Amino acid sequence: MSCAKPDAAQDQLVQTIARFLAEKGVKTECPFCGHPTWSLLDKPDFRTALLSNAARSYGLYTLTCNNCGFVRSHLAHTIETYVATVKETNLRSDITGR
Ligand SMILES: [Zn+2]
Numbered sequence: 320m321s322c323a324k325p326d327a328a329q330d331q332l333v334q335t336i337a338r339f340l341a342e343k344g345v346k347t348e349c350p351f352c353g354h355p356t357w358s359l360l361d362k363p364d365f366r367t368a369l370l371s372n373a374a375r376s377y378g379l380y381t382l383t384c385n386n387c388g389f390v391r392s393h394l395a396h397t398i399e400t401y402v403a404t405v406k407e408t409n410l411r412s413d414i415t416g417r
Contacts, residue, residue: 333359336380336393339401354386366395 336359340347348355360367360381368376369392378395 329359329361332380335402336382336398339398340393342401349384349387349389351389352384352387354384356385357382357391358385360390367392 337347347357349357360383366378367381369379370376379392380395380398381390381392383390
């Protein structure tokens with residue numbers, strides 16, 4: 320269990336999402352105003368949800384444009400799969416030295 324403060328955890332998550340978006344070639348400028356900076360919507364676990372019906376929902380990380388308030392969401396599963404893959408790759412390189 321992490322003992323990091325919420326602010327540190329959020330900073331880490333924002334950095335992880337920014338790295339994910341950069342590696343995937345996602346544009347960081349707001350599509351409406353062109354502003355380059357975003358904030359993570361800070362629900363308690365930093366996740367929001369997309370409801371497809373009453374019985375099913377999908378975890379999202381939701382970013383808001385710091386200039387115009389435009390809202391964008393990325394599927395949490397996609398980002399978390401990326402994070403797990405990166406950690407596994409780093410762990411493998413730590414073990415093999417490559
Ligand atoms: Zn904007």
